[in-house]
Amino acid sequence: MRRSRKTWLFASLSAALLLTVILATAIGAVAIPAGVTLRIFLSQLGMSWLETGDIARNTEAIVWSLRLPRVILGVLIGASLALAGSTFQGLLRNPLADPFTIGVSSGAATGATIAIFLNRLNGLYFPHMIPLFAFTGALLAIFFVYNLAKIGGQVPVATLLLAGVVVSSFLSAVISLLMVLAGENMQGIFFWLSGGLMMRSWTEIGFVAPYLLVGSGILFAYARELNIFLLGEEAALHLGVRVEFTKKLLLVTASLVTAAAVSVSGMIGFVGLIIPHAVRMVSGPDHRVLLPASALVGGIFLVWADVAARTVLAPQEIPVGIITAFIGAPFFIYLLRKKKKEIRL
Amino acid sequence: MKKDRLIAVSMAVLLVVTLLATGCLPGNVAPKDTQNGEAASELYPLTVTDDLGREVTLTAKPERIVSLLPSLTEILFALDEGERVVGVTDWCNYPAAARERAKVGGIVNLNAESILALEPDLIVTGNSDTLTETLSFLAGTGIPYLVVDPQSLEEIELSIAKIAEAVGSSAKGEAIVAELQADRAAMAEKVAAIAEADRPSVFVMIDTGSLFTVGDGEYLAELISSAGGRNIAAGLGSGYFEMSEEKLFELDPEVIIATSPMREQLLAREAWQELQAVKNGRIYDVNGDLVSRPGPRVVLGMEELYGAFFE
Numbered sequence: 001m002r003r004s005r006k007t008w009l010f011a012s013l014s015a016a017l018l019l020t021v022i023l024a025t026a027i028g029a030v031a032i033p034a035g036v037t038l039r040i041f042l043s044q045l046g047m048s049w050l051e052t053g054d055i056a057r058n059t060e061a062i063v064w065s066l067r068l069p070r071v072i073l074g075v076l077i078g079a080s081l082a083l084a085g086s087t088f089q090g091l092l093r094n095p096l097a098d099p100f101t102i103g104v105s106s107g108a109a110t111g112a113t114i115a116i117f118l119n120r121l122n123g124l125y126f127p128h129m130i131p132l133f134a135f136t137g138a139l140l141a142i143f144f145v146y147n148l149a150k151i152g153g154q155v156p157v158a159t160l161l162l163a164g165v166v167v168s169s170f171l172s173a174v175i176s177l178l179m180v181l182a183g184e185n186m187q188g189i190f191f192w193l194s195g196g197l198m199m200r201s202w203t204e205i206g207f208v209a210p211y212l213l214v215g216s217g218i219l220f221a222y223a224r225e226l227n228i229f230l231l232g233e234e235a236a237l238h239l240g241v242r243v244e245f246t247k248k249l250l251l252v253t254a255s256l257v258t259a260a261a262v263s264v265s266g267m268i269g270f271v272g273l274i275i276p277h278a279v280r281m282v283s284g285p286d287h288r289v290l291l292p293a294s295a296l297v298g299g300i301f302l303v304w305a306d307v308a309a310r311t312v313l314a315p316q317e318i319p320v321g322i323i324t325a326f327i328g329a330p331f332f333i334y335l336l337r338k339k340k341k342e343i344r345l
Numbered sequence: 346m347k348k349d350r351l352i353a354v355s356m357a358v359l360l361v362v363t364l365l366a367t368g369c370l371p372g373n374v375a376p377k378d379t380q381n382g383e384a385a386s387e388l389y390p391l392t393v394t395d396d397l398g399r400e401v402t403l404t405a406k407p408e409r410i411v412s413l414l415p416s417l418t419e420i421l422f423a424l425d426e427g428e429r430v431v432g433v434t435d436w437c438n439y440p441a442a443a444r445e446r447a448k449v450g451g452i453v454n455l456n457a458e459s460i461l462a463l464e465p466d467l468i469v470t471g472n473s474d475t476l477t478e479t480l481s482f483l484a485g486t487g488i489p490y491l492v493v494d495p496q497s498l499e500e501i502e503l504s505i506a507k508i509a510e511a512v513g514s515s516a517k518g519e520a521i522v523a524e525l526q527a528d529r530a531a532m533a534e535k536v537a538a539i540a541e542a543d544r545p546s547v548f549v550m551i552d553t554g555s556l557f558t559v560g561d562g563e564y565l566a567e568l569i570s571s572a573g574g575r576n577i578a579a580g581l582g583s584g585y586f587e588m589s590e591e592k593l594f595e596l597d598p599e600v601i602i603a604t605s606p607m608r609e610q611l612l613a614r615e616a617w618q619e620l621q622a623v624k625n626g627r628i629y630d631v632n633g634d635l636v637s638r639p640g641p642r643v644v645l646g647m648e649e650l651y652g653a654f655f656e
Contacts (some may be wrong), residue, residue: 028589028591029589029591029592030589030591030592030594030595057619058594058595058597058619058620060619061594061616061619062591062594062595065615065616065619066590066591066594066616067591069616120605123606125609125610127613179453180451180453180454181451187551187552187557188552188555191552191555191557191587196555198555198556198587198589198590199555199556199590201614201615201616202615202616203615310589310591314589314592315581315582315588315589315591315592316581316582316586316587316588316589317555317556317587317588317589
């Protein structure tokens with residue numbers, strides 16, 4: 001991709017992201033005039049001379065404590081999933097790979113299920129119990145998959161994929177068992193599994209943001225190596241890439257980014273699989289463009305999917321995973337038909 | 346050409362087999378009731394119509410009853426028929442004696458073999474999604490089963506009367522229903538004395554991680570209004586659904602009712618500090634068993650709600 005075109009691409013994506021955050025904060029289940037939203041925004045940002053006395057405290061809370069954190073969290077989660085997805089696709093050289101392929105999400109889901117189970121049946125509770133359990137579950141799952149796949153210091157792609165699938169199926173069975181045992185109390189588990197951004201706050205943002213920031217730094221720095229990986233590991237070795245080290249580093253980084261996102265949002269499918277493919281059709285396979293562009297598009301996409309989730313049936317909510325699939329699948333088919341070319345990595 | 350025909354015939358056979366197996370074609374007559382015990386009194390054989398509109402015929406007074414819902418177990422014990430209840434679910438925890446009965450599984454994992462092994466002559470069950478499979482299984486066994494699915498407080502009383510009739514305790518059933526009606530009337534009188542403006546707006550929270558709540562058309566919603574509360578989710582949807590958090594802030598309920606212990610968690614929610622129910626500490630944990638089971642203790646649930654609304 002030429003430099004001028006690249007600049008243009010990132011400039012327009014950044015502008016779109018900013019516009020998305022502003023618009024999505026102005027839209028919601030409760031109608032609040034755009035002017036009021038803007039004044040709440042400005043006064044919260046320190047412009048105390050602005051007169052907000054006429055605005056109900058609850059309206060202010062809706063904009064500042066509910067909507068804005070939810071929108072920002074949507075950006076972070078969407079970016080994390082799309083970034084991790086494009087990394088996994090490149091690393092595993094598999095177009096079907098997504099952030100959940102190697103068992104991160106099943107690990108998180110198992111952790112969350114255990115947390116809900118303990119909470120309902122034993123009354124155990126402490127703040128942020130579910131995200132902490134989910135994160136621990138995700139880390140344990142990564143640890144197991146990684147060690148299962150490791151053969152003499154190396155982590156072959158094929159064994160990694162298989163180990164991921166095996167651990168995922170096993171953990172699904174664990175979740176089902178816990179749901180059966182929880183009986184009447186399984187509602188909470190069901191809601192967590194369907195994923196969503198409701199009932200989240202600034203705290204969750206603080207939890208996800210560091211992983212995304214550090215993770216994207218590492219992943220962007222290794223974008224060139226990911227490009228070389230597409231030629232095959234042997235070729236990469238000949239070109240002077242430290243194959244095993246790079247593979248392990250990227251694997252762990254992308255898994256951690258996913259784990260942090262999933263622990264907070266539950267299972268939101270489709271973003272990590274479809275966004276990288278859609279972006280690749282426009283940007284080409286160069287990971288130096290693909291990774292940051294996927295992150296931006298993923299963030300924008302998830303925020304709009306969540307706007308739909310909270311407004312389509314308002315004042316009722318729909319799990320956002322349903323929306324991502326509803327918008328994502330037809331959009332992807334459209335791209336596929338329009339481009340009329342083979343999908344490649 | 347020959348192969349095409351083979352494929353066509355195979356497809357047709359598969360289709361017919363599927364239709365037969367799922368009972369979509371005529372000829373799949375439910376097996377006749379094979380019970381042949383002698384009538385214990387002139388009441389039997391007795392035919393009652395259940396909440397699915399099925400006619401259930403009992404040849405004799407049921408002596409071995411299996412209950413597949415906690416609410417139905419409570420009804421049977423309230424009717425003094427606990428002696429004849431031989432099987433209950435893992436969740437049937439009231440009255441204490443019910444815990445000593447044989448268990449046939451939970452809500453989603455009912456065990457067909459344990460039900461059959463108890464040789465029941467009557468099974469009482471509900472009509473929730475989790476029981477659908479069990480119902481179709483029961484239909485194949487020939488054991489008479491009664492489906493009870495009350496949607497309102499009045500229907501709870503009707504269902505008690507119906508079960509009482511089926512097990513041959515109509516008199517006791519009438520007494521319980523009369524008592525429930527009297528309690529309800531007393532509550533209605535108390536609530537009627539409270540001005541509309543003094544009745545608190547209420548949000549009922551059924552799950553911690555989401556705003557799952559109850560709208561119109563469920564007895565839980567009726568329970569709230571009967572106890573003198575104004576359900577903020579009324580008119581926003583029917584049945585159980587998840588409400589938008591923004592809407593909760595807009596409607597800002599005076600009272601939040603939690604059906605499982607979560608008062609402390611909710612009071613600590615950072616984003617909720619602006620809600621008046623949080624500011625005033627008016628979040629109450631109620632006994633979920635009392636408000637979520639359409640059985641004889643539903644009036645106790647109503648009184649607990651009344652206590653929370655007008656403490």
